[in-house]
Amino acid sequence: MTVHMEKTLPLFMETIRKIKSYEEALGVLYWDLRTGAPRKGMDARSEAIGNLSGDMFKLQTSEELGANLADLERPEAFAQLSEIEQRLVTETRKDYDRSVKIPPKLYQEYVVLAAQSENKWEEAKANNDYAAFQPYLEKVIDYTQQFIDLWGAKATRYDTLLDQYEPGMTTAELDRVFGGLREQLVPLVSAIAESPHKPDTSFLQQTFSKAAQKDYSLFILGQMGYDFEAGRLDESVHPFATGLNPGDVRITTRYLENDVTSALFGTIHEGGHALYEQNIMSELIGTPLCTGTSMGIHESQSRFWENVIGRSKPFWERYYADLQQRFPGQLTVPVDSFYSATNVVEPSLIRIEADELTYNLHIIIRYEIEKLIFNGGAKASELPEIWNAKYKEYLGVEPASNAEGVLQDVHWSGGMFGYFPSYSLGNMYAAQIADTMERELPDFWSLVGRGELHPIKDWLTERIYKYGKLRTPSELINAVTGKSLDSSYLVRYLENKYKQIYKL
Numbered sequence: 202m203t204v205h206m207e208k209t210l211p212l213f214m215e216t217i218r219k220i221k222s223y224e225e226a227l228g229v230l231y232w233d234l235r236t237g238a239p240r241k242g243m244d245a246r247s248e249a250i251g252n253l254s255g256d257m258f259k260l261q262t263s264e265e266l267g268a269n270l271a272d273l274e275r276p277e278a279f280a281q282l283s284e285i286e287q288r289l290v291t292e293t294r295k296d297y298d299r300s301v302k303i304p305p306k307l308y309q310e311y312v313v314l315a316a317q318s319e320n321k322w323e324e325a326k327a328n329n330d331y332a333a334f335q336p337y338l339e340k341v342i343d344y345t346q347q348f349i350d351l352w353g354a355k356a357t358r359y360d361t362l363l364d365q366y367e368p369g370m371t372t373a374e375l376d377r378v379f380g381g382l383r384e385q386l387v388p389l390v391s392a393i394a395e396s397p398h399k400p401d402t403s404f405l406q407q408t409f410s411k412a413a414q415k416d417y418s419l420f421i422l423g424q425m426g427y428d429f430e431a432g433r434l435d436e437s438v439h440p441f442a443t444g445l446n447p448g449d450v451r452i453t454t455r456y457l458e459n460d461v462t463s464a465l466f467g468t469i470h471e472g473g474h475a476l477y478e479q480n481i482m483s484e485l486i487g488t489p490l491c492t493g494t495s496m497g498i499h500e501s502q503s504r505f506w507e508n509v510i511g512r513s514k515p516f517w518e519r520y521y522a523d524l525q526q527r528f529p530g531q532l533t534v535p536v537d538s539f540y541s542a543t544n545v546v547e548p549s550l551i552r553i554e555a556d557e558l559t560y561n562l563h564i565i566i567r568y569e570i571e572k573l574i575f576n577g578g579a580k581a582s583e584l585p586e587i588w589n590a591k592y593k594e595y596l597g598v599e600p601a602s603n604a605e606g607v608l609q610d611v612h613w614s615g616g617m618f619g620y621f622p623s624y625s626l627g628n629m630y631a632a633q634i635a636d637t638m639e640r641e642l643p644d645f646w647s648l649v650g651r652g653e654l655h656p657i658k659d660w661l662t663e664r665i666y667k668y669g670k671l672r673t674p675s676e677l678i679n680a681v682t683g684k685s686l687d688s689s690y691l692v693r694y695l696e697n698k699y700k701q702i703y704k705l
């Protein structure tokens with residue numbers, strides 16, 4: 202190690218650890234805000250968040266960090282770094298460039314605009330008034346276009362946006378996997394719509410005690426191997442998971458008296474996110490690598506637990522009796538009926554209410570529209586019409602209003618373009634990983650049927666969780682499954698499941 206590097210490396214590590222400390226502090230403040238912080242403290246809290254974020258940004262964009270990075274990137278210095286240190290340098294460089302390329306004034310204008318635009322969106326959605334929101338959306342798109350210019354367009358302009366959430370993902374790859382998915386799923390959805398066999402869901406229309414739902418949520422998390430000494434379960438309007446560090450990964454859920462499935466599957470979903478964050482190797486703690494490697498891989502873990510495991514028949518053959526016990530006299534239908542009812546497929550207008558199958562088509566529609574905006578020059582004024590036509594074509598439903606159409610999601614109002622694909626990527630990764638697991642873990646489905654879920658958690662820890670951000674999404678999926686992302690696993694999984702339920 203050169204004399205030079207002996208100084209630089211500790212300085213670099215000190216800065217990135219300090220940035221991580223700011224992140225943890227901000228994470229606790231946000232968690233607190235979303236889980237019942239007193240309303241009267243909001244203004245002061247916002248100021249505290251603003252000040253801490255500002256200080257963190259200064260650290261992230263400091264000249265000193267830039268100089269240390271450049272020093273460590275010299276080939277002779279880089280070669281002497283450990284694998285973890287090398288990834289830290291590469292990752293920090295990426296974040297650094299993203300931040301310093303946007304002039305502070307432009308960024309501040311954008312932050313103000315995004316906040317206004319989100320407010321306008323909320324109003325416009327409530328009033329079904331797209332025209333009132335359109336000028337704000339136009340500006341948000343315009344700023345995003347400027348950011349793409351400053352960051353530099355990749356193979357296509359939209360690729361630059363995708364890379365923020367799914368490093369390395371491209372429009373070319375998404376066209377390939379989403380194209381395959383759309384071609385197979387559209388006919389499956391219409392076949393299901395025409396099937397005379399419809400699962401009976403009427404028994405779900407009852408009032409289910411919130412206390413019993415909470416008790417069951419805690420029970421299931423324990424079964425999954427969620428470590429309650431390294432986390433806690435709370436309530437919030439929109440369920441989420443927040444990983445402060447592997448020893449403190451908190452989740453929330455939502456108990457609805459008239460819909461027992463909301464907390465049931467919501468808790469398992471967030472529990473899946475939490476298992477990932479609780480099981481990252483200790484060597485990465487306090488560094489930017491101590492988190493999931495991408496939004497898509499993170500979502501694959503929540504959806505693996507929620508859908509592949511939690512909506513499977515073996516799972517309910519083991520756990521239905523426990524659920525029945527908590528709601529005496531209420532769940533009298535046999536387990537098969539419960540399984541079918543919680544897997545009902547119905548083409549609908551609203552993404553967040555969609556089932557496991559049609560959900561992917563909601564995402565493909567958003568992906569195609571975002572691509573049209575950034576690669577095809579589609580105007581904000583054209584979006585309602587494009588939206589409605591795609592819903593008709595892929596799902597066979599047509600929004601009667603923009604409120605239940607193009608205005609339904611918050612993402613675009615705040616400039617989150619490129620995020621939607623993560624949800625379906627999660628489904629595809631999950632199915633591909635499950636296929637490998639079925640082959641490598643002897644008796645996989647018998648384990649689920651016996652409620653022995655720990656070997657499954659351990660398998661995922663060894664191949665995915667422990668690496669945090671040490672491996673990129675494509676490195677990870679290749680290492681785990683021996684193949685790059687392939688939509689046919691998800692298609693096969695969905696076909697097997699729904700052909701049986703709907704007797705196709």
Ligand code: ZN
Nearest residue numbers: 470474500503
């Ligand atoms: Zn999620």
